[in-house]
Amino acid sequence: MTPLDFEYLRKFLKDRSGLDLAPDKQYLVESRLLPLARKAGLSGISDLVQRVKNGAEALTIDVVEAMTTNETFFFRDKTPFDHLRDTVIPALVQARAARRSLRIWCAAGSTGQEPYSIAMCLKEYGAALTGWRTEIVATDLSNEVLEKSRAGLYSQFEVQRGLPIQLLIKYFKQAGELWQINADIRAMVQHRQLNLLQDFSHLGTFDVIFCRNVLIYFDQETKVGIFMRLAKRMEADGFLALGAAETVVGLTDAFKPHPDKRGLYRPNHLSSPPLVPGMPAAKSAVRA
Incomplete structure (x- = not known):
């Protein structure tokens, strides 16, 4: 996966799902999307990115679902x-x-x-x-x-x-x-x-x-x-x-x-307006 592919996927995932991938998460993208690319008969993530750019909606949905975390269990955290x-x-x-x-x-x-x-x-x-x-x-x-x-x-x-x-x-x-x-x-x-x-x-x-x-x-x-x-x-x-x-x-x-x-x-029905307009959007963000 090229740096440009990774940056495209970071922006794409943020826009589509809200997922805010940190710059050091390239390994995570590769581990989750390489199996998806192979399943789709593609040679790698670069081909996958090109298909997404070309509007392959079913594949786009698969990419979002592959990258969103679904860890859960009964009575989690109690x-x-x-x-x-x-x-x-x-x-x-x-x-x-x-x-x-x-x-x-x-x-x-x-x-x-x-x-x-x-x-x-x-x-x-x-x-x-x-x-x-x-x-x-x-x-x-x-x-x-x-x-x-x-x-x-x-x-x-x-x-x-x-x-x-x-x-x-x-x-x-x-x-x-x-x-x-x-x-x-x-x-x-x-x-x-x-x-x-x-x-x-x-x-x-x-x-x-x-x-x-x-x-x-x-x-x-x-x-x-x-x-x-x-x-x-x-x-x-x-x-x-x-x-x-x-x-x-x-x-x-x-x-x-x-x-x-x-x-x-x-x-809180006595609340003031939200604390953010004016706060820099992501400088102190919690990231995946």
Whole structure:
């Protein structure tokens, strides 16, 4: 891969997905795109880049999907799900007693472990949610991972990563060498393809938004724009869950940290304008 090819791919990926590749990540691009080039019958990444430049849309989608990270597992990092069980659901059960409904958005649903973990939390909450309408919307940039999520089929290795054995027995059935999550849990999750760089107002408003372990790949300016648009999609008393390495602090006043609940945030309706217009876009960016 030539330096020009790499620079083209850096800009292309930033424009298409928000992925902010650092200048020293050429090895990462090569490791992920060389197999794709060979699969497409091309001699190397330079040929792949030329095809993308010529508008080969299917190949373009494959390049974006190959470069976006889909690392996930059930109840990842545990703490956000403890917050969901101990803080978020109790507060919303009380606040939503009249309408008896909850909407939750998993904004980087990947292969389904996170939205299904949320669904199991709701199931485990028991009688307090009986008769409630609960809706979980799982979105992702990649159609490939969304298809896996819809199927709800996982390997032994995948179900051993973070999933308590009692929940495996309770909510999964064995299908040959795989495990499939039960139909009633799958039915709780809607799947939609979505690019967080684009408008998502059509999704409506939510009581809870999980947007975890995806913003770390964006520069400051992109993060701020996403936070401002997330705030518009959240109920006034809603909750935002971010990943362990993510924060709103120093980026926006649209959200404020929940006291003593790491990674959990509330809408800030006394907020001032975002902290960024005027901030240099990417000088202190967190990069992939």
